[in-house]
Amino acid sequence: MAKSILELELDPGAFVLEELCRLCRKPVENDFLRSFSEDAPAGKLLAFLNRMLPVEQCEKKAPRYSPYLTICLHCSSSLDLDKVRESKLDFDDASITVLSAGSYKGLLRDLIRTCKYMDDKLLAVDLGRYLAKCLIANSSLPQEKLLYLIPVPLHRKRLNKRGFNQALVLAKELGRLTNIPVRVDLLKRIKDTTPQFGLSLEERRTNLEGAFALSKTNRDDVSTIVLVDDLFTTGNTLIECARPLIDSKSGQRRFYAFTVCRAD
Numbered sequence: 090m091a092k093s094i095l096e097l098e099l100d101p102g103a104f105v106l107e108e109l110c111r112l113c114r115k116p117v118e119n120d121f122l123r124s125f126s127e128d129a130p131a132g133k134l135l136a137f138l139n140r141m142l143p144v145e146q147c148e149k150k151a152p153r154y155s156p157y158l159t160i161c162l163h164c165s166s167s168l169d170l171d172k173v174r175e176s177k178l179d180f181d182d183a184s185i186t187v188l189s190a191g192s193y194k195g196l197l198r199d200l201i202r203t204c205k206y207m208d209d210k211l212l213a214v215d216l217g218r219y220l221a222k223c224l225i226a227n228s229s230l231p232q233e234k235l236l237y238l239i240p241v242p243l244h245r246k247r248l249n250k251r252g253f254n255q256a257l258v259l260a261k262e263l264g265r266l267t268n269i270p271v272r273v274d275l276l277k278r279i280k281d282t283t284p285q286f287g288l289s290l291e292e293r294r295t296n297l298e299g300a301f302a303l304s305k306t307n308r309d310d311v312s313t314i315v316l317v318d319d320l321f322t323t324g325n326t327l328i329e330c331a332r333p334l335i336d337s338k339s340g341q342r343r344f345y346a347f348t349v350c351r352a353d
């Protein structure tokens with residue numbers, strides 16, 4: 090019976106990450122390879138070796154390790170892959186097709202809140218993983234060519250405080266699993282807006298006006314844009330992100346947005 094390098098050479102149990110499940114606080118047991126960044130040479134080498142050897146495939150066999158870094162196997166089974174929710178946001182002469190992996194409630198809401206308020210970068214990776222799995226399972230990925238993921242940018246001040254942009258972490262994992270390139274050179278946040286939470290609908294709109302602008306880099310090769318964010322509420326953030334991207338010589342663009350959750 091063919092075995093993967095994991096089972097032949099290494100005992101994954103010896104390489105358990107010291108991460109506690111963000112939902113039940115018990116240790117998460119991950120597949121050893123997942124603890125490596127794709128960018129790290131050791132991770133690349135091991136991933137390559139693992140692909141070279143046939144892996145035993147048996148759908149009936151229950152998985153031994155969690156497919157996530159911060160959610161244990163038990164809790165991940167409660168986090169069912171949902172039907173993708175599709176919404177349309179119209180603005181000016183354009184529109185954005187928003188695809189969300191789930192509703193902002195239950196376990197998913199707990200995870201989004203932990204990620205946001207505890208500045209949990211590893212959890213942001215998992216949310217990107219969840220979003221990718223959901224989009225793939227529902228065959229919801231756009232088929233256009235020259236498709237790029239653009240994470241909703243964070244202002245420099247906020248970035249310095251938090252240390253990372255969760256939308257970028259999400260987009261990177263999403264890009265890795267879907268093979269859609271991530272572009273961070275096109276859009277920047279020029280206004281340090283106050284958090285949207287607690288503002289009225291009108292205040293939310295004016296708060297974000299002119300918050301985003303194009304970066305100077307050449308952008309003519311981009312035809313379809315997918316904005317990436319954790320949560321979709323009123324859609325103002327997505328619209329304000331898309332607005333500067335539409336005022337371009339290259340003319341009409343198609344806009345999508347992938348979000349982990351939709352508030353409904």
Ligand SMILES: [Zn+2]
Binds near residue numbers: 111112113
């Ligand atoms: Zn758990």
